[in-house]
Structures are given as structure tokens and as C-alpha cells.
Amino acid sequence: MLQNNQRGGQSLAQQVANKIELMIQNQIFKIGEQLPNEFDLAAELNVGRGTIREAIKLLAARNIVRIQRGKGTFVSETPGLTEDPLGLNFIEDKQRLSHDLMAVRMMIEPEICQLAARHATEEEVQEMVSICHEIEELIYQNKNHESKDIELHSLIAKASKNVVVPSLIPIIQTAISLFINLTNRRLKEETIETHREIVEAIKNKDEKLAKEAMERHLGFNKKELKL
Amino acid sequence: MLQNNQRGGQSLAQQVANKIELMIQNQIFKIGEQLPNEFDLAAELNVGRGTIREAIKLLAARNIVRIQRGKGTFVSETPGLTEDPLGLNFIEDKQRLSHDLMAVRMMIEPEICQLAARHATEEEVQEMVSICHEIEELIYQNKNHESKDIELHSLIAKASKNVVVPSLIPIIQTAISLFINLTNRRLKEETIETHREIVEAIKNKDEKLAKEAMERHLGFNKKELKL
Structure with missing residues (x-):
């Protein structure tokens, strides 16, 4: 079948x-x-x-x-999963792609964040805290934080322990890359603050707050994209 | 990038x-x-x-x-999108895969159904109504309705007009195939009734009801899987 x-x-x-x-x-x-x-x-x-x-x-x-x-x-360690498994690179209208990716992120990431608050291990939380610091450092130094940002969101997805969710990471990854490039990296304070909220909520195993913090985080991004 | x-x-x-x-x-x-x-x-x-x-x-x-x-x-018409783009066929534990796929469907399909109620064309609605009848016919005749079921859910996804959502159809497809096989096609009345509710709500452009009807539809499936 x-x-x-x-x-x-x-x-x-x-x-x-x-x-x-x-x-x-x-x-x-x-x-x-x-x-x-x-x-x-x-x-x-x-x-x-x-x-x-x-x-x-x-x-x-x-x-x-x-x-x-x-x-x-x-x-392969991730058999069948290519770098662009959903063919998103072939979608022509990047503005529309960015809008629709954000809509899909709004569907999945708050729920994934809630699952992460339930299932993240001590070790994963420690790693999230440390990536969060690295991102802040990069933002303060006015350096590109794209790959660290992707790392944080991917780690949250992994911590959900849902076996399908890691396959959705390329969606999040493409969305972050497109977003950081389209907005030219504004939103510094909001990124720092809402990342902190997310990681703090996961650390405290506060599922409701984790979900809400991710909604807030994506909300800022959505507003910035004028979507 | x-x-x-x-x-x-x-x-x-x-x-x-x-x-x-x-x-x-x-x-x-x-x-x-x-x-x-x-x-x-x-x-x-x-x-x-x-x-x-x-x-x-x-x-x-x-x-x-x-x-x-x-x-x-x-x-290709769908460049880069293979039959199993997320490598789901390589996940070993089918019971767990089925559970986690259902969790992901619960995240995306009610919202997709809401978008479909907003954006579906007259033509798409007519096609949904007719596929719905075909599924009922197959169920009454005790025949396998898997491919028609997938067709209905894929059409709803397409009608959302979100350019990323069609790329998620393989998730829905794998989930339906696994589900119909694991439950050995019980749930006949519930399938007929909730499919009707979904299509009726999309037809009436009732976004809230469309979302709720899809939640109810998936809820029956989830319960049946004892997830």
C-alpha cells in the first residue's frame, strides 16, 4: 500500500x-x-x-x-528526504510563497511548540537556551542569524517527538530564509523577546504558554511581512 | 539563497x-x-x-x-515533488506513524478546510459534491473508497488556494491509506455524515462550520484508531 x-x-x-x-x-x-x-x-x-x-x-x-x-x-540517515522535498524552490511568486508559508507555519508551529513543552528532554532545553543566546549575540553584533534561527526552530520541532514533524522542517527552513531576506532583518527586539518566551515556556513545561508564545512570535513576523 | x-x-x-x-x-x-x-x-x-x-x-x-x-x-507539472517526498514510507513503526500523522492532520486540515470555504470555486464545490456521492455509493456497495477519499481531501486542499498546501497532500494521502488499512474500513456512517457536513459548509462558504466539520471528521478517525 x-x-x-x-x-x-x-x-x-x-x-x-x-x-x-x-x-x-x-x-x-x-x-x-x-x-x-x-x-x-x-x-x-x-x-x-x-x-x-x-x-x-x-x-x-x-x-x-x-x-x-x-x-x-x-x-541515508533521512532516507527519501531531499533538501527541497516539497519543490518549494520551484514556486515562482516569492511574495505569495512567503505569505502562504507563513499561513502554514501558523497552522503547525504553535502546536509543535506545545508538544515540545510536553516532550523536550533536559538536554534539548539546555541546547535551546544556548542557541537562543547565540542568536541574541549575533543580532547585537548585527550579523546574520538565519542559520541559528533555523537551528532553534528545527530543535523545537525535533523535541515534539512526533515522527512526522521533522519532515516538515524544510517548510520552516524555507520560510525563515525567505522571511529574513524579504524583511532585511528588522524585528530585532521582537525576535529576541519572543524567542526567550518560547524557550522559557518549554523549559517550564508550560504547554499553553509555549503555544501562545509561538503564536506571538509568528504574529510579529506576519505583521512585518505586511501579510 | x-x-x-x-x-x-x-x-x-x-x-x-x-x-x-x-x-x-x-x-x-x-x-x-x-x-x-x-x-x-x-x-x-x-x-x-x-x-x-x-x-x-x-x-x-x-x-x-x-x-x-x-x-x-x-x-514536470509538480517539479521536485516525488510520490513520497517526506520519506514517510521509511518510518518503521506504522502504528506510531499513523498516530503522529493524525496529529499533523489535526493541525493542518481544519484550517485548510476553512480556507477552502473562503476560496473554493463553484466548479470545485460541484466536484466535491459529486466525489462525496461516489464515496457513499462505494461504502454502500462495501467497496474500497480509499482513492476517492484521498481525492476529496486533496481537492479541499487545492481549493484552499494556498500554494504550499498542495505539497502537503502526500501527508494526507499516506495518512488516509494507513488509516483505512489499520481500521479495516469501519466508521461508515460517520464518514458519510461528516464528509457531507464538510462539503455543505464549503458550499455555503461557512468558514467556521467548515473548520469544525473537519475537526469532527478527524475526531472520529482518531477515536477509531484508539489514539
């Missing part, structure tokens, strides 16, 4: 790639594990080594496996 | 694939449009035709282009 539909007219390499993908889904090859070498895979799947090599490249293009030169081929 | 990071040690074909991907993102080649033939692409990008052929295969694996035998290569 979950496996990919077969498309008509697929090349042999694509068919072999599908087979290997299914083997990974069925945990015959596990996450992070090294695949057998070309020779053994060719024998097992009854095709030539050239076909195996081509199939592996197709799987690497979709980040199902990663090829390490001189070491071998490994099942 | 939005382009993919260069990874170290990429093959020439992968580098050429990246270049073509950027050309598509920058609308040098537009959605649905046919790419120049191998010969012209090879000349333009200053590489051999074999490299172009390999690059095109890598792009096809990620659904950025689609190869039509005997016709040529076209920019």
Missing part, C-alpha cells in the same frame, strides 16, 4: 532502484547501514554491475542512499 | 543536473515545457551527450522532469 506505484516504461536501472528502495523500506537494509558491494548486489538482483551502479545513482539523487567515495554506499 | 547547497565530490552528471534544476527554478525552462534536445543541451552546457542523458535521468528520479518515450523531456 505504501510502496511507490510502478510507472510504465521504466528503465531497468529504475526498476532495480525501486527494488532496492523497497528492501530499505522493509528494513532488509537498515538506516545508516552499508549496502552490499556492486558485485554482490548484481548477483542478488540478477542484473549487471553497470545497472546496479546506475540504480545507486538514482537512489542517491533522491537521498535514499549516500555514496561515500572509497568507502561504499550507505542507507 | 533557495538553491541547493553544493555537495563535495559530485559527479559531472550531478553537477549538470544541478545546473538544469536552477534553470528550471529561474524559469528559463517553464513548468510543463519541453526541454531542448540532448544535442542542444550538450552544446549549451558544454558537456557530452552521455552526461546530459545521465543528468536527465537524475532529474527524472526526483520528478523535476519527466521523460516521454519518443516525445522528449518535459519539465
Whole structure:
């Protein structure tokens, strides 16, 4: 039911790639594990080594496996999740994309933040506090805080312990990048203050406040974008 | 800012694939449009035709282009969006996946349904009404309504007119497939009744009721899964 539909007219390499993908889904090859070498895979799947090599490249293009030169081929740590899994980079109207991304963030991030307040470990909270400080430092020094901002929001998503939520991080990531660039990094005080509120609420396991703080944080961003 | 990071040690074909991907993102080649033939692409990008052929295969694996035998290569209608963009098929624990997918659906679908009540066209509403009838028919005949169910929820997502939301449809799709299989298709009356409520509210442009009806619909499902 979950496996990919077969498309008509697929090349042999694509068919072999599908087979290997299914083997990974069925945990015959596990996450992070090294695949057998070309020779053994060719024998097992009854095709030539050239076909195996081509199939592996197709799987690497979709980040199902990663090829390490001189070491071998490994099942990816985040199989099937590419850098732009939702094809957001292909949406033409960046202003509209930014608006609609914000609408989706408003749907998911307050709830994710509430889950993080419930499930974050001591260690995760400590890391959030320290990233929060780093962001403040960067803002005071008038440096770009984009990657640290993404790190904080991604960590909150991870702390929710919902297995689907990490797959949504690229949405948050694209939204933050677009936002910081479109607004040219105004909103310094509001960012510092609402980040602090969010992390404090998660630390205190105050689910309601965590949700509200994230709503406030996104609200400032939304207002700044004049959305 | 939005382009993919260069990874170290990429093959020439992968580098050429990246270049073509950027050309598509920058609308040098537009959605649905046919790419120049191998010969012209090879000349333009200053590489051999074999490299172009390999690059095109890598792009096809990620659904950025689609190869039509005997016709040529076209920019995909949904570039970069693969059948399982979030790698959900690779999550091992299906019970937990089902639970967490439901949590994410609860975050997004009521709000999406509210947007659909605001933005759905007359034509979309007519289509929803007719899919709704088809689902009822299938349920009464004790046939599998999975694909029609997915069609209805996808149409509601499309009717929201948010450009990011269609990218979230694979989440809804995976969730419905998993759900219908895990519950072995109980919940017939509730499905019929709440689907009707949803479509009726969208038809009447009643945003509040549309949101609530979707919450109720998902609530029945959640209860049935004993989540």
C-alpha cells in the first residue's frame, strides 16, 4: 500500500532502484547501514554491475542512499528526504510563497511548540537556551542569524517527538530564509523577546504558554511581512 | 539563497543536473515545457551527450522532469515533488506513524478546510459534491473508497488556494491509506455524515462550520484508531 506505484516504461536501472528502495523500506537494509558491494548486489538482483551502479545513482539523487567515495554506499540517515522535498524552490511568486508559508507555519508551529513543552528532554532545553543566546549575540553584533534561527526552530520541532514533524522542517527552513531576506532583518527586539518566551515556556513545561508564545512570535513576523 | 547547497565530490552528471534544476527554478525552462534536445543541451552546457542523458535521468528520479518515450523531456507539472517526498514510507513503526500523522492532520486540515470555504470555486464545490456521492455509493456497495477519499481531501486542499498546501497532500494521502488499512474500513456512517457536513459548509462558504466539520471528521478517525 505504501510502496511507490510502478510507472510504465521504466528503465531497468529504475526498476532495480525501486527494488532496492523497497528492501530499505522493509528494513532488509537498515538506516545508516552499508549496502552490499556492486558485485554482490548484481548477483542478488540478477542484473549487471553497470545497472546496479546506475540504480545507486538514482537512489542517491533522491537521498535514499549516500555514496561515500572509497568507502561504499550507505542507507541515508533521512532516507527519501531531499533538501527541497516539497519543490518549494520551484514556486515562482516569492511574495505569495512567503505569505502562504507563513499561513502554514501558523497552522503547525504553535502546536509543535506545545508538544515540545510536553516532550523536550533536559538536554534539548539546555541546547535551546544556548542557541537562543547565540542568536541574541549575533543580532547585537548585527550579523546574520538565519542559520541559528533555523537551528532553534528545527530543535523545537525535533523535541515534539512526533515522527512526522521533522519532515516538515524544510517548510520552516524555507520560510525563515525567505522571511529574513524579504524583511532585511528588522524585528530585532521582537525576535529576541519572543524567542526567550518560547524557550522559557518549554523549559517550564508550560504547554499553553509555549503555544501562545509561538503564536506571538509568528504574529510579529506576519505583521512585518505586511501579510 | 533557495538553491541547493553544493555537495563535495559530485559527479559531472550531478553537477549538470544541478545546473538544469536552477534553470528550471529561474524559469528559463517553464513548468510543463519541453526541454531542448540532448544535442542542444550538450552544446549549451558544454558537456557530452552521455552526461546530459545521465543528468536527465537524475532529474527524472526526483520528478523535476519527466521523460516521454519518443516525445522528449518535459519539465514536470509538480517539479521536485516525488510520490513520497517526506520519506514517510521509511518510518518503521506504522502504528506510531499513523498516530503522529493524525496529529499533523489535526493541525493542518481544519484550517485548510476553512480556507477552502473562503476560496473554493463553484466548479470545485460541484466536484466535491459529486466525489462525496461516489464515496457513499462505494461504502454502500462495501467497496474500497480509499482513492476517492484521498481525492476529496486533496481537492479541499487545492481549493484552499494556498500554494504550499498542495505539497502537503502526500501527508494526507499516506495518512488516509494507513488509516483505512489499520481500521479495516469501519466508521461508515460517520464518514458519510461528516464528509457531507464538510462539503455543505464549503458550499455555503461557512468558514467556521467548515473548520469544525473537519475537526469532527478527524475526531472520529482518531477515536477509531484508539489514539
